[in-house]
Amino acid sequence: MGNKKPWWEKWDxxxxxxxxxxxxxxxxxxxxxxxxxKKTEGLILLAAVGTGLDLQYFPQNRKVVGIDISWKMxxxxxxxxxxxxxxxxxxxxxxxxLCFSDNTFDSVVTSCTFCSVPDPVLGLxxxxxxxxxxxxxxxxEHVRSTIFWMGPMQDFIxxxxxxxxxxxxxxxxxxxxxxxxxxxxxxxxxxxxxxxFEAEK
Amino acid sequence: xxxxxxxxxxxxAMMAGVAxxxxxxxxxxxxxxxxxAMIVGMVLGMVVLGILIxxxxxxxxxxEIMPGGMVITMFVGMATGMSEAMGIVCxxxxxxxxxxxxxxxxxxxHLYNHQHKGEVSGG
Numbered sequence: 220m221g222n223k224k225p226w227w228e229k230w231d232x233x234x235x236x237x238x239x240x241x242x243x244x245x246x247x248x249x250x251x252x253x254x255x256x257k258k259t260e261g262l263i264l265l266a267a268v269g270t271g272l273d274l275q276y277f278p279q280n281r282k283v284v285g286i287d288i289s290w291k292m293x294x295x296x297x298x299x300x301x302x303x304x305x306x307x308x309x310x311x312x313x314x315x316x317l318c319f320s321d322n323t324f325d326s327v328v329t330s331c332t333f334c335s336v337p338d339p340v341l342g343l344x345x346x347x348x349x350x351x352x353x354x355x356x357x358x359x360e361h362v363r364s365t366i367f368w369m370g371p372m373q374d375f376i377x378x379x380x381x382x383x384x385x386x387x388x389x390x391x392x393x394x395x396x397x398x399x400x401x402x403x404x405x406x407x408x409x410x411x412x413x414x415x416f417e418a419e420k
Numbered sequence: 421x422x423x424x425x426x427x428x429x430x431x432x433a434m435m436a437g438v439a440x441x442x443x444x445x446x447x448x449x450x451x452x453x454x455x456x457a458m459i460v461g462m463v464l465g466m467v468v469l470g471i472l473i474x475x476x477x478x479x480x481x482x483x484e485i486m487p488g489g490m491v492i493t494m495f496v497g498m499a500t501g502m503s504e505a506m507g508i509v510c511x512x513x514x515x516x517x518x519x520x521x522x523x524x525x526x527x528x529x530h531l532y533n534h535q536h537k538g539e540v541s542g543g
Contacts, residue, residue, distance in 0.1 A: 239477065239478060240477050240482070241477070241481075242477065242478040242479070243476070243477050243478055243479050243480045243481040243482070243484075244481040246478075246479055246480075247425065247480065247481060247484070248481070361483050364487075366532060366536075369487055372487065372490060376486065376490075387483070404539070405539070405540040406538065406539050406540065407536050407537050407538060407539075407540060408537065409481075409483070409484055409533060409537070410487070410529075410532055410533050410536045410537075411536045411540075412483060412487075413481075413483065414540075
């Protein structure tokens with residue numbers, strides 16, 4: 220009775236090993252992320268900041284607000300702020316219920332974020348709300364493949380992975396459109412499973 | 421994609437196949453029921469894949485190892501389990517088949533990637 224664990228507890232639990240588990244992503248896609256993040260301007264919302272792995276890709280002259288649902292992730296990312304980061308403020312918050320006013324940010328960046336937000340459309344709608352009109356959302360995400368055998372396989376694996384980590388079968392393109400963004404660009408980085416999205420409010 | 425990355429992908433694919441093959445040989449015996457041997461082989465393949473992901477996630481994202489790795493470990497596990505239980509295929513033939521199959525699956529993954537990578541029209 221009343222002892223249901225919060226959905227973000229798994230992210231608190233994985234904070235310790237998060238950098239190691241994701242080191243390969245930085246090795247293979249670090250340059251692509253840097254290229255994407257270079258397109259940001261003005262006040263930037265980094266949702267979700269995680270352990271701060273992506274802070275290294277922001278140019279020094281950027282002003283970033285990094286949010287995350289997990290205190291333990293934020294603890295780890297705050298340690299990275301000592302290593303020559305951009306001007307960054309860390310905030311604990313839920314992407315599905317942001318604590319910022321409408322039209323606050325010029326750009327939003329997400330990096331493997333929408334594999335872990337329970338209601339991705341709600342999360343994207345919130346990001347759209349806090350984005351200024353004409354502002355851009357830049358996303359690096361892994362999604363469900365359309366390759367005939369790979370999609371069902373991702374559905375199967377997600378039954379297990381969502382217990383301790385991400386959903387591997389999200390249809391992020393559709394979710395972006397459902398949230399009301401205008402999709403400007405989509406690039407496949409690995410198969411049709413790892414993608415860059417650029418969308419506008 | 422860098423040549424070194426490609427070579428690493430092939431190396432991991434081969435390791436997935438060979439490790440699954442060896443583990444199934446150790447666990448599954450000739451007196452086993454063929455169906456049970458097949459299921460156990462498949463499960464052992466998944467275990468091998470998990471270990472490989474944990475070992476190599478520092479250099480390759482888990483989501484790149486998983487698709488090809490799953491096909492390799494599942495099929496090698498099933499085939500090795502069944503053939504070991506039936507005792508019909510010579511070990512060397514099976515070993516060579518495992519290596520060739522693993523490399524072919526990885527080659528297909530690279531081909532898929534080549535076909536899909538890049539700008540998506542209508543994006």
